[in-house]
Amino acid sequence: MEGGTSAITCDGADVIKRCLTINRRDDQSRDLSTYYEIEDCASWIREHDFKVVALQFPDELLEDSADVTALLSSLTEAKLFILGDTTYGSCCVDVIASQHVLATAVIHFGRACLSSVSEVPVRYVFGQENLDAKDCCAKFQQLYPETETAVVVFYDVVYSYAIDQIKTVLLSQYTNLIFSNLKLSPEARPEIDESRFTIIVKGGRTFALPSSETESNYQMFFVGGECLALTNLMLTFNKCAFSTYDPAGGAARRETLSVNKRLMRRYYMVERAKDARVVGVVAGAPGVADVVAAIERVRDVARRAGKKPYTLVVGKLNAAKLANFAEMDVFVLVACAENTLVDAGDLYRPIVTPFEMELACNAAREWTGDYVTDFRELLPGSTMHVPMSEESSDASVDVSLITGKTRSIGITEELTLGQSTTAVIDRNSSLTMVAESSTAAEYLEQRSWRGLEQALGETAVSKAKEGRRGIAAGYENEPAS
Incomplete structure (x- = not known):
């Protein structure tokens, strides 16, 4: 039993060739008013006098969205919007999309991870799957x-x-x-x-x-x-x-x-995080409560371990999107508890959880076999919170279990010597090393393609001209071949 994950999606390249089979449910076999709790939802809207309400459906329930909206509209005067495509996983309340329509409340239909949301009132309607x-x-x-x-x-x-x-x-x-x-x-x-x-x-x-x-x-x-x-x-x-x-x-x-086998596989990811020097902190659930504090916590523990963190917001994840950030040695996905675990072998770089990053960087937190999937349990005030060790603020050296090489863990003092070298001073020893810096900025400087060149002041200004009309397969003003 693996359970899969919805945190990683495909890149959509197969959409054009995909053949869909539409299996429209027989409405006689499932009463929409009961399944979607229409009366209760309408009462909730009227009781709180919500003026604009977003209705969030997962993909498998979108076929009912128009009918559900019509039923609710007949019972309430609120303005209703259907959120047809979630920003991240469908189990999370899509606060981002609801803000686009200025919604004052959200009704979330289907399965949910029940992550806390502070920005907007939420009502959950899970549906009623058959159970004997x-x-x-x-x-x-x-x-x-x-x-x-x-x-x-x-x-x-x-x-x-x-x-x-x-x-x-x-x-x-x-x-x-x-x-x-x-x-x-x-x-x-x-x-x-x-x-x-x-x-x-x-x-x-x-x-x-x-x-x-x-x-x-x-x-x-x-x-x-x-x-x-x-x-x-x-x-x-x-x-x-x-x-x-x-x-x-x-x-x-x-x-x-074998839970122990899976836990050891996650421990391998901890070792990959220890080896990393440049870390991409991916915001995978911006609408979840305390996500900003969690991102700052990850960035802080990474910096204290001598790593360089960069925060990324990329929407639904897939291998192609993450491959654009080749300078990252590892990604940390800050998402809901159900989407934080990613086992995807085709990714260019490994993805770890905030808990695994803490294990890699916080010397005060030991591997005990207990596992934390909810990032909120790592924050100050939680029973699982472990303050950063004083020892972790100084650089120390250990041996990587993956490469067999020594690695430095902890804050180091960097003195720029030139465009491509940095002096790294280990405060626990008198040894001073001079090594090439592998920061993301210098990695970008070495790329053969670094994005569109602005060429400010070098491009002549010209009047706008009318472009082509139509579709690429045959523009209206394109001569026949």
């Missing part, structure tokens, strides 16, 4: 025959509407069962006695454990198929055994993914 609650309970009982087994139940958001049915049945039989809740807003918290329980918030889910218990004492059960949410949860709770129930086929199984 009775069969799910029966399969759960087969997986966990002992009624005292400690289990935390998670679920894909598209099945949230049916979880109460499952909860009613299983809680009457199991004595140590905990159901997680979806964290739909930043301020949402369980109404419990926090002196007796510990609130856990991970992957857009929240649940409460007795203060005397730890996460590793529980097994995890997930209702849903293979998806990014499951991958994220399995890496986050990597010390717990996972089982799943897939409503699409009614299959239940114990997950056999």
Whole structure:
């Protein structure tokens, strides 16, 4: 079970030749008013008196967008806009696109990563995929025959509407069962006695454990198929055994993914980050709360480790876009928890997570096997935050596990000696080295093509002339061949 990622997209070159098969859903088999919660959405708009509302659909639900908009328009006087193409992953609320139409609220349809958004009010409508609650309970009982087994139940958001049915049945039989809740807003918290329980918030889910218990004492059960949410949860709770129930086929199984193997693959990415000298910090989710602080945190830890960070905003990522930044040794993708993990072998340079960059640059943070996919957990004030070590502010030398060569980690003092050389002084020793600088600016200077030349003041001014009309295959004023 890998789960894939939507953080990397294709470059669109196959669009012209692609043949599409349109499978229009039979509206009789799915009532749009129920599936999209039309009445509740209209009430939400009227209650808050929203004047302009953006409706965000993922690609697989766009065919219903016009009908949904018409239904909502009949129940509210708000001006509605359909966001037809998301700026980044469709699981994130597209704050950027909503700002283009001056929307005062967003209704997000379909699967969502539940990342916190502070700029605009959001209502989530996940949809209601088919789920046989009775069969799910029966399969759960087969997986966990002992009624005292400690289990935390998670679920894909598209099945949230049916979880109460499952909860009613299983809680009457199991004595140590905990159901997680979806964290739909930043301020949402369980109404419990926090002196007796510990609130856990991970992957857009929240649940409460007795203060005397730890996460590793529980097994995890997930209702849903293979998806990014499951991958994220399995890496986050990597010390717990996972089982799943897939409503699409009614299959239940114990997950056999070697989480340790995947974690070691991520540790390899940490080593690549340690070897890097020029770092591209990619803003992969500008609408997510605290993303600016996270980017600054990544830049800070990179600079303290003697690396040169550059911030990039490139929209939906693909190999062709990232190849334009050949001077980067590694990219750090600051995105939502479900899109931050990228396993793409065709990329020109590796992409690491903010957590992996911290492991590479912050000497105070050690590799313990715990994994963090939410960048907010790395920021000051979070329980997972680790301040930069004083030792990391000075340069130190270790050996790369990839190249076998020595490398310097930590801030160095740079004295420019000329156009292509820099003196690097290691404050921990009396050795002074003179080496070629590999900064992005000097790399760009060495390129054979460096973009359009401005040639300011060298181009004669001429009057504008009427150009050709039509399409490239045959302009209107083009002589026949």
